[in-house]
Amino acid sequence: NFSKVYYRLAWMWLGLWSLSLALPVARFERGYDNARGVFILLLGWLGPLAGEFAWFGNLTFLAMTSLALLRARRRRSALLLAGATLAFALNGLFWRAMYDDAGEARILAFALGFYVWQLALVGASLTTVWRWVKKPQE
16 A cells, blocks of 8 residues: 555654664764764754754654654645755755864765765655655545
8 A cells, every 4th residue: 555655664764864863974074073963963953053954854854754654644744844855955965064162173074874864854855755746635
């Protein structure tokens, strides 16, 4: 059944997102090398001060996934959240530094946690679009 597949995929994306919180996110010029996703999640709300808005993707992802898990029939809301989540994930590709009281710590390379986070956000967004384009009447 199509709805069951969508429901199971939502759980999978949520699981991957949760896994990304436990993994290292990036290698930095100084410090933060072992920063896990949960650390970035807790500090990410400061990102907009530096013009980085990807952290908001976590909020839209959780709202979009909640709609799927609650089996809500809110096509417009789901598609808007999917679009916003994709935009925030794209913005995350332009993340270049961490900032603290000592200044800028440039990112040298992204680590597994970042890629798992990207996969969860993009995968959930595309799954949501697929669900509502394929079966909009449900």
